[in-house]
Amino acid sequence: MSTVRKMPAPLPNPENQPYWDAAKEGKLLVKRCKDCGEFHFYPRAICPFCFSDQTEWVESKGTGSIYSYSVMRRGVPVPFAIAYVTLDEGITMLTNMADGTDLDGLSIGQKVKVAFKAAEDGSAVPVFTPA
Amino acid sequence: MSINGKAYIAGAFEHPTRLAPDKSVAQLHAEAARGAIADAGLSKNDIDGYFSAGDAPGLGGLAMVDYMGLKVRHIDSTETGGSSYLIHVAHAAQAIAAGKCNVALITLAGRPRSEGSSGTQPRAQNTATPDVGYEWPYGGATANMYGMCAMRHMHEYGTTAEQLAWIKVAASHHAQHNPHAMLREVVTVEDVVNSPVIADPLHRMDCCVVTDGGGALIVTRPEIAKSLKRPLVKVLGTGEAPKGQMGGKVDLTYSGARWAGPAAFAEAKVTPKDIQYVSIYDSFTITVLMQLEDLGFCAKGQGGHFVADGNLISGRGSLPFNTDGGGLCNNHPANRGGITKVIEAVRQLRGEAHPAVQVKDCRLALASGIGGLLGARHGAAALIMERE
Numbered sequence: 001m002s003t004v005r006k007m008p009a010p011l012p013n014p015e016n017q018p019y020w021d022a023a024k025e026g027k028l029l030v031k032r033c034k035d036c037g038e039f040h041f042y043p044r045a046i047c048p049f050c051f052s053d054q055t056e057w058v059e060s061k062g063t064g065s066i067y068s069y070s071v072m073r074r075g076v077p078v079p080f081a082i083a084y085v086t087l088d089e090g091i092t093m094l095t096n097m098a099d100g101t102d103l104d105g106l107s108i109g110q111k112v113k114v115a116f117k118a119a120e121d122g123s124a125v126p127v128f129t130p131a
Numbered sequence: 132m133s134i135n136g137k138a139y140i141a142g143a144f145e146h147p148t149r150l151a152p153d154k155s156v157a158q159l160h161a162e163a164a165r166g167a168i169a170d171a172g173l174s175k176n177d178i179d180g181y182f183s184a185g186d187a188p189g190l191g192g193l194a195m196v197d198y199m200g201l202k203v204r205h206i207d208s209t210e211t212g213g214s215s216y217l218i219h220v221a222h223a224a225q226a227i228a229a230g231k232c233n234v235a236l237i238t239l240a241g242r243p244r245s246e247g248s249s250g251t252q253p254r255a256q257n258t259a260t261p262d263v264g265y266e267w268p269y270g271g272a273t274a275n276m277y278g279m280c281a282m283r284h285m286h287e288y289g290t291t292a293e294q295l296a297w298i299k300v301a302a303s304h305h306a307q308h309n310p311h312a313m314l315r316e317v318v319t320v321e322d323v324v325n326s327p328v329i330a331d332p333l334h335r336m337d338c339c340v341v342t343d344g345g346g347a348l349i350v351t352r353p354e355i356a357k358s359l360k361r362p363l364v365k366v367l368g369t370g371e372a373p374k375g376q377m378g379g380k381v382d383l384t385y386s387g388a389r390w391a392g393p394a395a396f397a398e399a400k401v402t403p404k405d406i407q408y409v410s411i412y413d414s415f416t417i418t419v420l421m422q423l424e425d426l427g428f429c430a431k432g433q434g435g436h437f438v439a440d441g442n443l444i445s446g447r448g449s450l451p452f453n454t455d456g457g458g459l460c461n462n463h464p465a466n467r468g469g470i471t472k473v474i475e476a477v478r479q480l481r482g483e484a485h486p487a488v489q490v491k492d493c494r495l496a497l498a499s500g501i502g503g504l505l506g507a508r509h510g511a512a513a514l515i516m517e518r519e
Contacts, residue, residue, distance in 0.1 A: 010264040011256070020264070041379030042265035048378035068286070068383055068506075070278030071331045072270065075251030082275045084381055091379030094507070096269045108286045125268045 004099045005080045009121035015045055018057055023124040028060045028114045030089060041091040062114035063088050063131060071103045079103060085112055085128050098129040105130075133398050138224035139356035140364040140516065141234075142171030142349030143477040145455075145470075149313045149462060151343040152245040156188045157198045159240035159345045159464075164199060167347035172359045173234060180205035180232030182223055184215035186241045186465040195238065205232040211373065211510025212502025213412060213467035215239075216348070218512045220473060221369030223350035233352055240345025241465025248341055248466060250274045251329065266507065273414065274338060276506035278330035281417035283383040285332060287432065292332055294435035295416040296323035299336050299459050301443035302413065306456025308485040313340045314460040337416040339457075344464035346474050362481040363519040367495075368399025375508035386418075386501055387511030388425035395513035396427070401495060403427040406515070408479045408490045409450060410472035410498040413457040414505075419443075422499045423450075426513065445488040454479065454488035472498040473514065480518040494518045 012020045022029045031043035035052035047055050069083035081097035083106075097106065098115045111131040116124040144166030151159060160183075168175060181203045183192040191208035195201075205226050209218050216239055223235035250273040256263045284290045300320055306312040323336040356363055370391035396402060403426060411419045420434035428450060429437035442448035455461045455475040458468040476496040478484045484493075496516050503509035 005270070007268050008270075010268050011258040012264055013258055015261075016264050039379065041376075042262055044261070067381060068279040068283040069331075070275040070282055070333075072251060072272070072275045072278075072329070073331070074327055074329050074335075075249055075274070076270070080270060082269055082271055082279065084279060084383070086381075092376070092381035093379065094266050094269055094271060108282065119268055123268075 003078060005078045007117055007119040007125055009119050010123050010125060016043060019043055020123055023116055023126060026116060028062045028126050029057045030060045030087065030091060031055045032058045039089045039091045041093045061088050064112060066106065066108055066110045066112060067092050068108060069097070069106050081106060083128065096127045098127045101129060132228065134221065134224040134228050134369065135367050135398055135400070136353070136365055137228035138350050138366045139353060140220065140348055140366065140473070140477050141351045141356045141359055141361055142167040142173065143474045144170050145346045145462065145474045146240065146344040146464065147311050148344050149311065149342040150244055151242055156240055156242060157195065159242070160187065160195055160238045161199050163240055163345040163347035164236055164238050167236065167349050171349040171361060173349065175201070177234045178236045179203050180223060180226055180235035182207045182219035182235060182237040184208065184210045184239070186239055186467060203232070211512065213414065214469045214500030214502035214510045214512040215467070216469035217473060217498055217500045217514045218371050220348065220350055220366060220514055221371060224366045224369065227350065227352045233355060235350040237348040237350065237470065238345065239465055239467055239470040241467070242343040243466045244341050244343045250338055271504070271507060273504065274330035274333060276504040277415040277417055278333045279506045280383045280421065281332050284417060284420065287384055288435065290420065290435035292324050293320050294439050295337055295420060296320040297438045297441065298413065298416040298419045298443065299323050301441060302453050302457045302459040304444045305454045305488050306460035308487045309456050309461055312456040312461040313342055333415055333417070339414050339459050339463045339468065341466065342462050342464050344462055346464065346470035348470065348473055364477050364480045365517045365519050366514070367401070367517045368395040368397065368515040370394030370513045372511045373508065374511065383506055385431065386421045386425050386505060387509060388422045388499055388501070388513060391511040391513040392426035392499070395515050399515040401515060405495050406497045407493050408454070408476065408496040409452045410476045410496070411452050412468050412472055412500040413453060413459045414468065414501065416459070418501050418505060421505070422501065426497070426499055445490060451488070451490050454484050467502070469500040469502065472500055476516055480516055
């Protein structure tokens, strides 16, 4: 039996294709609004704060800390940790902890950095490991 | 315009089944509708408004109006997940006040138990859902998305697993008196915290049941309600509020009930202190804790202390809740608990709850719902009702 959770394909669409293209190159992109200056997540064409259409892709430093997490221990083939990670840019994204992370050693506030995991369709999906 | 006093809940029916492999979803909707119409003392041809949500099979309510042979002049398919049916009561009251219908029927039904649904599996998504790419790969299902809310609440406020367990314990004390409840055994705090962890920090007994079944409500104008033989349950105030990830400014410490509750209290012109009975959506124990805080029954962060030591048990605590056993023990048909929340509140206000859990002279009740995923995006709804 596999000890690694299979990651479903992210089902890209035209609006978020740049995010997935960058992920394949090992980059985590986020969006910032050129008008109000705010970062937001998940990335949108229209800023959810000021509704400007002048949003731009920016590469995140890929570092942050765990805002919350939960290890699914039953009802799934392989236990895994879902988490909200607050990036140093100040926005919080849903993610998983990377395969091989000590699931019993996680804590809120823990420093983490981005890594990438291959999904079933070959896409690279951002996950996080302890920094 | 306020809907305070503009509409009454004249009929309520909870389908007795919890496992229905031999029935269709449409059939369960119609059986629930029959029950509510009969409870009100009306007939099918009196219905001129129909309200349903995503559990109604087919295209919105169109399939169910056709299946049931209804002739309606008002139709509403507002969808906020499991809280939809509380919002339907509000929207029915608005439609009645505006003269758009006289007798509104609301139905919910589904068969997730027969179909093998689980709170550990993400629901199927399509590519047009805007968040799908950023969430679908990560396996966010109900159990772990609510688990993250509980984890953060514990971190910020020191809430404990034992305090959360008291919510399940209270529900089980009530469910023992409900012959239809899926789980009727009284459990202890130790039972809950010793049950297997599903998604940290939630144990199996922190999770609601998965059941087949359904329910239905009849909302009508005052003159019609007063012409019927049933006790009068008046709609006093309502509130609805979606809450999401706020563009990445995620805050899991509160729910949309922070906004829906005050709106309902203002319209009803009452305060949390006036409420004698509450139906609180209990997909998980943490869902109850956060709503109680956000509705103002206790201060933010004090929910753990508030629910401990049996404070939610009827006849024992200060705020009796979910006296049918709730979603935690009784019923969560279609993976949506909103309609059963309203139904048990109506029973309490009519004096028709089980005698062992009936709140004495219950005149003012509140139902609160959270639909969708508390940890991602959800719809909160609050509904205050008065026995006249």
